Amino acid sequence: AQRVTQPEKLLSVFKGAPVELKCNYSYSGSPELFWYVQYSRQRLQLLLRHISRESIKGFTADLNKGETSFHLKKPFAQEEDSAMYYCALMTGGTSYGKLTFGQGTILTVHP
Amino acid sequence: ETGVTQTPRHLVMGMTNKKSLKCEQHLGHNAMYWYKQSAKKPLELMFVYSLEERVENNSVPSRFSPECPNSSHLFLHLHTLQPEDSALYLCASRRTGNTEAFFGQGTRLTVV
Numbered sequence: 001a002q003r004v005t006q007p008e009k010l011l012s013v014f015k016g017a018p019v020e021l022k023c024n025y026s027y028s029g030s031p032e033l034f035w036y037v038q039y040s041r042q043r044l045q046l047l048l049r050h051i052s053r054e055s056i057k058g059f060t061a062d063l064n065k066g067e068t069s070f071h072l073k074k075p076f077a078q079e080e081d082s083a084m085y086y087c088a089l090m091t092g093g094t095s096y097g098k099l100t101f102g103q104g105t106i107l108t109v110h111p
Numbered sequence: 112e113t114g115v116t117q118t119p120r121h122l123v124m125g126m127t128n129k130k131s132l133k134c135e136q137h138l139g140h141n142a143m144y145w146y147k148q149s150a151k152k153p154l155e156l157m158f159v160y161s162l163e164e165r166v167e168n169n170s171v172p173s174r175f176s177p178e179c180p181n182s183s184h185l186f187l188h189l190h191t192l193q194p195e196d197s198a199l200y201l202c203a204s205r206r207t208g209n210t211e212a213f214f215g216q217g218t219r220l221t222v223v
Contacts, residue, residue, distance in 0.1 A: 038127040044214040090210055
């Protein structure tokens with residue numbers, strides 16, 4: 001069965017510091033991985049997906065199949081990055097694909 | 112409103128009540144999902160509907176009964192719930208063939 005693990009429930013950094021949110025997955029097939037973010041009083045929304053290899057709001061994430069990891073990184077954190085971040089794995093293909101989420105990491109960026 | 116809309120936003124119900132949660136989207140999506148978000152657990156997938164057909168029931172107790180009358184609407188019927196069912200219930204939708212899921216703001220359910 002598939003599983004997503006985010007080892008840190010809470011992560012605090014100061015503004016301008018680098019930040020890395022860890023995500024490890026377990027899946028026997030070819031993984032499709034995502035980072036979702038939930039800002040205060042807002043709905044859960046997609047931040048980025050590994051297949052796009054894009055940078056959104058300064059965040060990047062690289063899929064490392066050898067380490068089965070998909071860590072989210074940003075070189076200089078901003079206060080507006082404070083939010084709950086979820087790593088997610090999609091299985092079932094794009095026909096009815098389901099998302100399996102990690103337990104989430106609350107990121108707090110201090111001024 | 113554009114996007115995925117869930118009603119009500121908050122619901123308090125007794126253990127003997129029957130209530131329903133509603134989810135609506137007009138994004139042209141054809142797959143819809145119910146997730147449960149509890150305080151100390153990851154988001155848990157409950158049900159998946161694709162093209163109005165239930166394709167997954169993730170070992171959810173029968174006191175939760177989903178209904179998808181058309182591709183724009185999804186319901187979760189609740190009956191004789193337990194206090195441990197108190198949680199945030201999230202609806203999501205996506206277009207098959209596309210990987211991005213769009214979430215509603217959730218219904219905060221409290222069972223007393």
